[in-house]
Amino acid sequence: xxxxxxxxxxxxxxxxxxxxxxxxxxxxxxxxxxxxxxxxxxxxxxxxxxxxxxxxxxxxxxxxxxxxxxxxxxxxxxxxxxxxxxxxxxxxxxxxxxxxxxxxxxxxxxxxxxxxxxxxxxxxxxxxxxxxxxxxxxxxxxxxxxxxxxxxxxxxxxxxxxxxxxxxxxxxxxxxxxxxxxxxxxxxxxxxxxxxxxxxxxxxxxxxxxxxxxxxxxxxxxxxxxxxxxxxxxxxxxxxxxxxxxxxxxxxxxxxxxxxxxxxxxxxxxxxxxxxxxx
Numbered sequence: 526x527x528x529x530x531x532x533x534x535x536x537x538x539x540x541x542x543x544x545x546x547x548x549x550x551x552x553x554x555x556x557x558x559x560x561x562x563x564x565x566x567x568x569x570x571x572x573x574x575x576x577x578x579x580x581x582x583x584x585x586x587x588x589x590x591x592x593x594x595x596x597x598x599x600x601x602x603x604x605x606x607x608x609x610x611x612x613x614x615x616x617x618x619x620x621x622x623x624x625x626x627x628x629x630x631x632x633x634x635x636x637x638x639x640x641x642x643x644x645x646x647x648x649x650x651x652x653x654x655x656x657x658x659x660x661x662x663x664x665x666x667x668x669x670x671x672x673x674x675x676x677x678x679x680x681x682x683x684x685x686x687x688x689x690x691x692x693x694x695x696x697x698x699x700x701x702x703x704x705x706x707x708x709x710x711x712x713x714x715x716x717x718x719x720x721x722x723x724x725x726x727x728x729x730x731x732x733x734x735x736x737x738x739x740x741x742x743x744x745x746x747x748x749x750x751x752x753x754x755x756x757x758x759x760x761x762x763x764x765x766x767x768x769x770x771x772x773x774x775x776x777x778x779x780x781x782x783x784x785x786x787x788x789x790x791x792x793x794x795x796x797x798x799x800x801x802x803x804x
Contacts, residue, residue: 559586559631567625583620584613587635591616594639603647611646615639666691667701669794676790749796757792764789 569575591612619635674682688698763769775782
């Protein structure tokens with residue numbers, strides 16, 4: 526099976542071979558179609574031709590997810606088409622290696638496989654200057670602790686404060702900061718092509734169908750939401766479903782407002798990681 530399987534738009538194949546527009550997908554339909562294909566795959570172990578057709582159907586069904594991941598990483602200096610192909614490698618591996626006995630939805634297994642391929646691609650190919658692998662691997666951690674510190678304190682951390690958070694000495698911290706600055710990025714505001722009409726690179730990058738993104742995100746987040754401690758789920762629901770302030774949540778769950786603020790930040794970081802880890 527070719528990794529770059531044919532995919533016309535963002536629609537998916539129904540069980541009778543007809544294309545189904547994304548805006549007719551519900552979360553349950555998307556998950557049900559995937560389960561049906563995987564169940565059929567398990568029943569046709571001795572039919573290589575049918576197995577190959579199911580691989581293609583699964584690839585077409587989930588190609589929009591690979592496209593979505595490519596767009597998530599599109600402003601980091603690599604062609605989006607290259608990123609799409611890299612994500613498709615991860616999808617291909619996920620389809621070939623997934624076992625329903627894992628006890629999770631396929632999308633929850635496939636998403637880390639695809640994002641992992643993309644992250645390896647960046648780690649190995651998109652540093653403006655060559656830096657030690659240990660610094661490449663800790664760049665995401667540096668970004669995370671810097672953002673968390675700024676959210677808690679309303680300012681950026683000093684080198685000394687970062688060193689404490691990262692459990693490094695100050696010289697190592699400075700080396701890590703310098704290495705992070707070496708990461709190659711590309712502004713979406715750069716002119717695109719030779720025309721003088723003001724078109725930028727960002728203008729040329731379209732968005733995915735919103736209904737399809739909702740399906741993908743909800744399917745991916747379901748296991749993460751279920752795995753949250755009961756109190757964290759309640760805090761999340763009070764904030765985003767109940768539209769409560771942090772002060773109101775603190776009173777309802779018996780915590781300080783500062784503790785609620787920190788818990789919300791941690792919960793959202795966990796859920797964000799389920800969508801695009803180490804973004």
